[in-house]
Amino acid sequence: MSEAEQSVGEAEVHAWVDGRLAEERRAEVEAWLVAHPEEAERAAADRALNEQLRAHYEPVLGEPVPGRLENAALRLRRWRAAAAIAGWIAIGAATGGVAGWQLHAQHAPAPLAQPGISVIARRAALAHATYAPEVRHPVEVGADEEQHLVAWLSKRLGAQVRAPRLEAESMTLVGGRLLPRDPGPVAQFMYQSAPGRRVTLYVRTEGPEQRETAFRYAREGNVRVFYWIDRKFGYALSSTDLEREELLKLANAVYQQLNP
C-alpha cells in the first residue's frame, strides 16, 4: 500500500462520497476503500443516501410555484404597500424624447400609481427569461402553424389576438406559447432576427376597467421591457438582446400593427 493510500482520512472519504475529490486522488481513495471493506460499506451507504435524497426531493423542483411565493419574490405586497417609494424596477414613462407617439400619454397615470401595470412587466420579463434562451423548445407551436397558433391562443384567451408581422424590422416569428394565469391565460409570441436575437411579446387580456396607457419602460435584471395597455389587451415586449432604443422602435411597430 502506498503512502498516499495509507493517509486517507475520514474527511477524504466524505469528499469521495460527495464527488469532491480530484481525479487522481479519487483513484487513490477508491483503492484504499477496496482494501478497507468496512469503510467502503459505510461510504457506499452514504453515497446511496445522497442519491436517495436527491431522487426523493427532486419532484419538488417541478411543482407549480404557489402564487404567494412568487409574489414574495417579486415583492408585490411590499410594492403595493409602498408603491410610491419602491424603487426596485427602473420605470421611466418613456414619453420624453419619443415624439410622434400615438399613445395617449396625457391620460396615463403616474408610473408608480398603478401597481397592476408593473406586474405585467415583471411577469413578461420572467417569461422572457424563461423561454428566450431555449434552444430546442422556445415555443409550443411554431410559426409554420401560424394560423393554428393564433386561433388556439385566441380561443384560450377568449379574445382575438394577432401575431404582428415584424419582417420590416428584420424580426421573424418563431412561434408562440400559452402561459398560465395573470390572472387569466397569457399568450407569448417569440420573434428572432437573423443573428439570433430574440424578442417576446407578452399578451394578456385586461379587465374592463383598464384603458389605454402610454408606453412604459422597465428593466428587470438584464431584460428590457416596453409595456402598455390598449383596450382589451395588455402588452409587454421584452428582450435581453436588443438595446432600449431598438426595442422601443419595435414596440412602436407592434403597436401600429395592432392598431391599423
Added chain:
Amino acid sequence: MSDAVSLVALIPRLRRYARALVGERAAADDLVQDTLERAWSKLHLYRHGTDLRAWLFTVMHNVHVNQVRASRPTAALEDDMPELAQRAVQGDALLVRDLERAIAALPAAQREVLLLVALEDLSYDEAARVLGIPIGTVMSRLARAREKVRALMQGKGGSKLQVVK
C-alpha cells in the same frame, strides 16, 4: 442589484431545501416566503457577483434558526427512535418514509449540513459560509449526520439503499 427575476427562478431550489429541512409542505413554503421577504429587507447585505442561491440559503438558515428557537426550546429529536427499529420493511413507501424520518430525527444543525452538502450539492466551504461555521465543524456535523442516518436506516432498507444507483 440583483433582481426579482433571479429570485423567482430560485424559488424551486429554495422550496426543495426547505421541504427537506422542515418536512411538511405548508410549513416549508412558509419558511420560503419568510426567507424571500427577509431577503428583500437584507438585500443591501448581498454582495453582487456572489452566488445568490448560497446567500438565500444563509438567509433561510437565519430565519429557520430563529423560528426553531422561538417555537421549540429543544432541538429536533436527538434520541434514537425505537419505533423505527421495530418496523419491518414492506417496500419503497416505507423506505421513503424511513428516509424522511431519519432526516427529521437529526438535530437541526446536522440536518442542515447534510442537506446542503448531499441534497443541494454545496461544497464544504460553501456550506461553512452559509451556516457561518468553520469548515471543520461542517465535516464533523456531516460525519455525525451520516453515522446517525446509517444507524437509523440499517436493517430496514439498508440493503435497498445500496441498490439505488
